[in-house]
Amino acid sequence: MSTSSTVSVYSPTNDQPNKHESRAREEDEQKSVRVMASLNPCLELRPLGNTGLKLSCVGFGASPLGNTFGPVSEQDALATVREAFRLGINFFDTSPYYGATLSEKVLGKALKALGVPRNEYIVSTKCGRYSEGFDFSAERVTRSIDESLARLQLDYVDILHCHDIEFGSLDQVVKETIPALQKLKEAGKIRFIGITGLPLEVFTYVLDRVPQGSVDVILSYCHFSINDSTLLDLLPYLKSKGVGVISASPLSMGLLTENGPPEWHPASPELKAACKAAASHCKQKGKNLPKLAMQYSFTNKDISTILVGMNSVRQVQENVAAATEFATFGQDGEMLAEVEAILSPVKNQTWPSGIQQ
Numbered sequence: 001m002s003t004s005s006t007v008s009v010y011s012p013t014n015d016q017p018n019k020h021e022s023r024a025r026e027e028d029e030q031k032s033v034r035v036m037a038s039l040n041p042c043l044e045l046r047p048l049g050n051t052g053l054k055l056s057c058v059g060f061g062a063s064p065l066g067n068t069f070g071p072v073s074e075q076d077a078l079a080t081v082r083e084a085f086r087l088g089i090n091f092f093d094t095s096p097y098y099g100a101t102l103s104e105k106v107l108g109k110a111l112k113a114l115g116v117p118r119n120e121y122i123v124s125t126k127c128g129r130y131s132e133g134f135d136f137s138a139e140r141v142t143r144s145i146d147e148s149l150a151r152l153q154l155d156y157v158d159i160l161h162c163h164d165i166e167f168g169s170l171d172q173v174v175k176e177t178i179p180a181l182q183k184l185k186e187a188g189k190i191r192f193i194g195i196t197g198l199p200l201e202v203f204t205y206v207l208d209r210v211p212q213g214s215v216d217v218i219l220s221y222c223h224f225s226i227n228d229s230t231l232l233d234l235l236p237y238l239k240s241k242g243v244g245v246i247s248a249s250p251l252s253m254g255l256l257t258e259n260g261p262p263e264w265h266p267a268s269p270e271l272k273a274a275c276k277a278a279a280s281h282c283k284q285k286g287k288n289l290p291k292l293a294m295q296y297s298f299t300n301k302d303i304s305t306i307l308v309g310m311n312s313v314r315q316v317q318e319n320v321a322a323a324t325e326f327a328t329f330g331q332d333g334e335m336l337a338e339v340e341a342i343l344s345p346v347k348n349q350t351w352p353s354g355i356q357q
Contacts, residue, residue, distance in 0.1 A: 043088035043323055048304040049244025051192050051216050053122055053158065055305040057298055058323050059091040060084045061248060064311035065106040066099015072311045074106065081110035083313045085121065087320045091305055093219075093246075095126035095163055096148055108152035123152065124159035124219075126196065128168060128177065136168040138180035145189050159217055160184065161194035166202050166354025174209045182214065192216035194246075198223075198353035200234055207241050215241075221248035224303060225256060226296050226336070227275060227343045228350060235302050248307035250297035257290050258283060266351040278342045287335050294322040295331050 045054040063069075065077045072080075081092070092111065094103045104125060111121060127144040128136040135141075145160060160181060165173050173195070181193045194217035195206055203218050218238065223231035224247040231247060238245055254261035255275040261267065267275075282289040297306045310316050340347075 043320065044327060045090070046301060046304040047244075048246075049216060049238075050213075050242040051244055053192070053244075055091040055122060055246075056089045057305055058089055058319050059093055059246065059248075059305040059307040060089050060316075061307045061309035062092055062094040062103050062107045063098040064103075064309045065094075065110075066101075066103030068099055068103070069309070069311065072106075074109070076312060077106045078110045078113055079313055080310060080316055081107065082114065083316045084310065084320075085114055085116070087316060089316070089320070090120065091122045091124070091307075093124045093248075093307055094152075095129065095161075096144065096151075097126065097129045097131060097163060100131035101147075101151055104148055104151040108154065112153050118154070122158045123154065124161060124194065124217075125152065125157050126161040126163035127181075128165070129163035134164075134167045136162060136165070136172050136177045138176050141177055141180050142184065145184055149189065156188055157190050159192045159194050160190040161196045161217070161219055164197055164354070165195050165206065166197045166199050168355075170202060170205050174206055178206075178210050178214050194219055196220075198350070200230060202354075203234065204237065207238075207243065212241060215243060217244045217246060219246040219248060219307070221307075222252050222350070223247070224297055224300070224306075225250050225252045226278075226293050226339055227252055227255065227271070227346065228348050230348050230350070231303070232300065235300070239302065245303045246305055246307055247297065247303045250306050250308065251290055251293050256293040266353075268346075268349065268351070271346045271349050274343050274346045278339045281338065281342055282335070285335065285338075287332070289339070291318075291322045291325075292332060292335055292339060294319060295326040296336065298323060298326045299331065 043056040043058055046057055048055050065072055092107060094107050096104055125148045127141040128134060148157065149155065162173055162177055178193065181190065184190045185193060193215050195203065195215055196219040197203070198221065200220065200223060207215060220231050222228060235245065251257055253265055255265065255267060255272065258279050260276055261272065279289045282292065308319050310319065
């Protein structure tokens with residue numbers, strides 16, 4: 001009598017999981033992601049202007065998925081997006097410019113892999129800026145959205161931004177680009193229209209010259225951080241126009257980090273030196289300047305989301321932890337005051353961007 005026996009039957013699928021088992025496992029994993037995301041109370045949702053959208057206070061900047069800050073494997077990219085969604089991030093932003101379309105392709109694959117209904121996440125992409133240059137013509141932006149939707153594997157995007165409009169003709173944006181985007185809105189390819197740029201005056205220039213309600217959102221960067229809070233001055237105006245506000249680069253493109261900004265950063269030597277001194281001061285006190293800067297960026301609820309580039313599960317977890325800690329304990333006021341004192345000589349100092357209008 002045999003106490004144990006093994007019967008091996010040849011099958012073409014013997015060395016790989018049964019297809020039905022694989023599908024069931026995938027469905028279980030996708031269900032788990034959805035349940036975790038719906039139960040996770042970490043991140044506050046904030047309304048975006050008059051759009052009716054509610055964005056997680058931390059937004060996922062997908063430019064790093066285009067290898068813009070170093071290589072990111074597809075496996076890591078998918079895991080990063082998955083973790084972001086699991087922890088309550090529902091807003092994902094990209095552009096055809098990031099990684100010469102790679103960011104859109106990778107983000108599209110990662111969102112599809114979540115296996116959740118389309119209305120559970122919000123996607124914005126951009127038009128007008130491409131690896132080959134700027135083109136805000138009606139023909140190009142109309143073609144651009146079809147290309148982006150194909151890469152993202154989506155039927156529509158929630159927001160389509162005109163990307164860095166200070167590098168084009170603002171009058172063309174007013175008279176040609178925005179009307180073209182209105183037609184895309186009517187066609188159901190986009191839900192809302194946005195504009196992005198560094199100089200704050202580009203927003204008022206355009207918004208003063210288009211019918212109210214033509215532009216739904218603005219995306220500003222490097223103007224709501226410890227060293228530069230000039231976006232706050234514009235909020236009453238934007239609110240009067242019914243425009244939602246997204247703020248990006250709470251670390252001022254690397255200025256407010258321990259390692260400092262990349263060599264190409266356009267800030268003045270004085271601004272770079274002051275930020276370096278602030279980082280050193282925080283380190284001496286056992287504090288973390290990036291976390292302090294992230295938490296500062298959550299202080300004004302008229303800003304719907306803080307957009308941060310992320311390329312790893314760890315970065316996602318750190319950003320969500322900073323938001324959760326802020327929601328629970330508030331800002332470290334004493335440390336913030338010390339850092340603001342160090343940065344006061346260069347407060348609100350910015351740098352030129354775009355062409356002379």
